[in-house]
Amino acid sequence: MCVRAPNVPSRGIIRHYCKTTPRKIRVAEALSGTELVGTRVKVQGWVRSVRSQKENLFLHVNDGSTVQPLQVVAGPELNGAPLTFGCAVDVTGSLVKSPSRKQPVELRADHVRVVGQCSPLQFPFKIKERHGLEYIRQFPHLRCRTNVFSALLRIRSEATAAIQSYFRGNGFVQIHTPVITSNDCEGAGELFGVAPPGHVAEEGEERDGHFFSVPAFLTVSGQLHLEVMSGAFPGVYTFGPTFRAENSQSRRHLAEFYMVEAELSFTRSLEDLTTVMEDMFKSATEHVLARCAEDVDLFHKHIAVGHGRNVDAMLTKRFNVISYTEAIDVLNRSSQTFTFKTDWGCDLQTEHEKYLVKHCGDMPLFVTDYPYDLKPFYARDNQDHPQHTAAAVDLLVPGVGELCGGTLREERLDVLRARLAHGGLEDTYGWYLDLRRFGSVPHGGFGMGFERYLQCILGVDNIKDVIPFPRFPHSCLL
Structure with missing residues (x-):
């Protein structure tokens, strides 16, 4: 009718x-x-x-x-x-x-x-055939049509929402930090430069011809911008793309990836940072398991068989904590032969991180108080002797290694000025010193690689398989 x-x-x-x-x-x-x-x-x-x-x-x-x-x-x-x-x-x-x-x-x-219409003869994915992640990675424009990758994208969407919900529920303010920046937060020099093609300086611009009058780069971290905002809010966070011009083809690195970063004001304790890291990890994972049970099961049954038991253990047990000095002692007492040195003062490599996690029960592990010289200028000096360490912490997880990295920030103006002067950075970061001159408070923060988080909870071996369009050296398809 x-x-x-x-x-x-x-x-x-x-x-x-x-x-x-x-x-x-x-x-x-x-x-x-x-x-x-x-x-x-x-x-x-x-x-x-x-x-x-x-x-x-x-x-x-x-x-x-x-x-x-x-x-x-x-x-x-x-x-x-x-x-x-x-x-x-x-x-x-x-x-x-x-x-x-x-x-x-x-x-x-x-x-x-x-x-x-679709020609089944020409379509790269075949009916009733379970294609591996490495195979479907060859077709970034089509792999969302497969069961496993569409499941990954639903999980990724829910994990994004869960992380946002955690921070909102705990009083953090979201900050949209810039993608283009003049700061090298990490100090590693792995920066992508930003400039219009064939740009020529116009009247009124600096003689060096920079579009922004200063060298500009794609961001490696939103941390310094979050530190600015921590002067007005007790908790801030950002969640967006970051870039590293690192010539690596490893299973853990991408040239473009997503970072979750948070900054907490009025704290002098690394424990405050580790509490947020652990709570965020568990809250987001519980949400994903509840909302995407069938999708996660697809990975735990066919991609990483039995990995579900490992994830359950991560949610029910407290994360372990050891100092960097204790970690070096564990490595030096090990019967395993490592490719890289394990002397005190050496940075921990992936092989060290995975061994430490396994040594501590195959559970997530916080490693604290790294050598001061290993950390960037903003890390707080513990001023301990003879082992000169910084108030820094990394979260290591099974199968991945480093997932989160954070520090208490150096809020003491004289100490920070001396550190910047030692590195010849005082002129570049004069604005950063201002943050300590006008209403400064003790604060700290951390960053978590979102793709590594997905690798951790799903058991995916290669980071290229947990992002829609992976960017890495010699590959920028689409």
Whole structure:
């Protein structure tokens, strides 16, 4: 039955609304229960499998809302339609209880329209074949069509929301720190320069011809900008892209990745930082496990078999804590032969980090109080002798190594000025000294690599497999 719409326009245009108009729903909504049984619905998505019988045509359709597809049952008259694995379809029909125990409902279709065709012979992903992460990585423009990568993207989305929720719930203010900056926060020199192509200095610009009048770079960290904001708020954070021009092809590094960074004011304790790191990790992970259970299970059953038990242990046990000095002692007493030196004063390498985590029960581990000379100018001097250390902490996790790094910041003006002068940085960071001159408070902060976090909870070995479009040396596809 069709009825005339109320408030008909005066131009004579008549709209009709039909009581049998199908309700457009997502696949996840259809599979969530039997409330919609008997309802006429429309589902739009992509065909994951096609099976033809004499009397019926069976399709599995997914729209990216869940790892499970919806079974569509159509009449034999559709056998001639170009329905193939990978094609996009628009399906209308009635949602009914399924006779199979494998799914609660199925869609009895009375109309299937192919929106976008797909050649199964040319499509790089094959029906009923489980492709490895390394294989699908070759197709960054298509890999979101696979079950495993669409699951990863849903997990990534929920993890992002969970981290944001944690900080909002704990009174932190989000700061959008700049992507283009004149600061080298880490001091490692691994910076991407920023300049318009072929830029020539115009009248009024500095003679060196810089577009911004000073050298500009893609940010390696939003920390210094967060420190500015920590002069007005007790807690601030940022969550955005960062860049490192590091010529590395390792499984742990990218040229572009996402960082979660936080800064806490009015603190003199590394424990305040480690508490936030641990609470954030556990809160976000519990949220992901609750909201993306099937997606996470896909990784724990087929990518990293049994890794779910490790994640459960991380959530139920307290993280371990040792000092850098104790860590060096553990490494030196080990029977394992390391490629890199383990002398006091040497930076911990990935092999050291993974060994320490395993030595401490294969649980996340905080390592504190690193040698002062290993840390950047802003790290607070512990002023301990003879072991000159900084109030710094790294969080090491199984399978990955370093996940978070943080320090208490040097708030003492005289100490900070001396450190900057020693490195020839006093002129560059005059504004940073101002932060200590005008209403300074003791503060500290940390950063967490978001992709490494995903590697940790999913058991994914290569960081390139947990980001939609990986950027690394000699690869910038799309």
